[in-house]
Amino acid sequence: MNIQELCKELNLTPVAGESGMDKEISGCYIGDLMSLAMAHLEEGYVWITIQSNLNVVAVSALKEAACVILADGVTLDANATVKADEEALAVFTTEDSAYTLAKKLGALGI
Amino acid sequence: MVFHYDVDGNDFTLAGEISSKVKKRLKQLGLPPEVIRKVSIAMYEAEINMVIHANGGAIDVEVTPQAVHITFADQGPGIPDLEKAMQEGFSTASNEVRELGFGAGMGLPNIKKNSDNMTIDTKVGEGTTIKLVINIA
Numbered sequence A: 001m002n003i004q005e006l007c008k009e010l011n012l013t014p015v016a017g018e019s020g021m022d023k024e025i026s027g028c029y030i031g032d033l034m035s036l037a038m039a040h041l042e043e044g045y046v047w048i049t050i051q052s053n054l055n056v057v058a059v060s061a062l063k064e065a066a067c068v069i070l071a072d073g074v075t076l077d078a079n080a081t082v083k084a085d086e087e088a089l090a091v092f093t094t095e096d097s098a099y100t101l102a103k104k105l106g107a108l109g110i
Numbered sequence B: 001m002v003f004h005y006d007v008d009g010n011d012f013t014l015a016g017e018i019s020s021k022v023k024k025r026l027k028q029l030g031l032p033p034e035v036i037r038k039v040s041i042a043m044y045e046a047e048i049n050m051v052i053h054a055n056g057g058a059i060d061v062e063v064t065p066q067a068v069h070i071t072f073a074d075q076g077p078g079i080p081d082l083e084k085a086m087q088e089g090f091s092t093a094s095n096e097v098r099e100l101g102f103g104a105g106m107g108l109p110n111i112k113k114n115s116d117n118m119t120i121d122t123k124v125g126e127g128t129t130i131k132l133v134i135n136i137a
Helices: A003-009 A034-040 A054-063 A078-087 A098-107 B017-028 B033-053 B107-113
Strands: A013-016 A027-030 A045-049 A067-070 A090-093 B002-008 B056-063 B067-074 B117-123 B127-135
Touching: A003 A090, A013 A078, A027 A098, A034 A054, A034 B033, A034 B107, A045 A054, A045 A098, A054 A067, A054 A078, A054 B017, A054 B033, A078 A090, B002 B017, B002 B033, B017 B033, B017 B056, B033 B056, B033 B067, B033 B107, B033 B127, B107 B117
Parallel strands: A027 A045, A045 A067, A067 A090
Antiparallel strands: A013 A090, B002 B056, B056 B067, B067 B127, B117 B127
8 A cells, every 4th residue: 555545545634745655555653752763663664653843754764664644633843844845755644543543554454 | 985974963953864864875875775774773863862962063974895884973961871871761861852752762772783883982071972883794
């Protein structure tokens, strides 16, 4: 499944990096601490978090995550939006909690 | 091949910028993905440490056919108890920094885990120098 399809399935709202929507998804990591995300994210992963600062984009880009989903209605900081666009890193927001998102991703076979 | 970078201590918005630049250069050099992955993780953690704790510093990266050698040098406060600092979960980061998702106490352990050799030279009040070797072959 690619990001575009995931966005539709989960009814996510794109907030940045819409040029990076064709990447394939290989897995998922949920967490809000940069060091742990740095250690556990893999290429092609969806990262679900409530962190909205620039470092989310930096870590995602370094680990080549497929996209970021901001849970609980969190929105992305303005400078992070600019950076995500530059990096073609798709970032979404949704009112769903991380738990609800995890269940939905599981049901989709991710 | 040697690259030199200065890390701005006050600017969180630049966090990860140097790690990202080095990653791109190593990719251009055609280094194995596993080496690039280890360098990226170790560099990001060390770069963030410099911003959080040491008001910036300097990073030198040398690539030889055998290994990537990275030196992080700062004139920060130094590490009073290195043994504690190496423990997973120990952190002296401020609440402000923790709210940004740092201070997990995984920085130095992550750096060690992703390098083949790590030496730390630190003196309270003078600064810290970390040297890493990440083998290519």
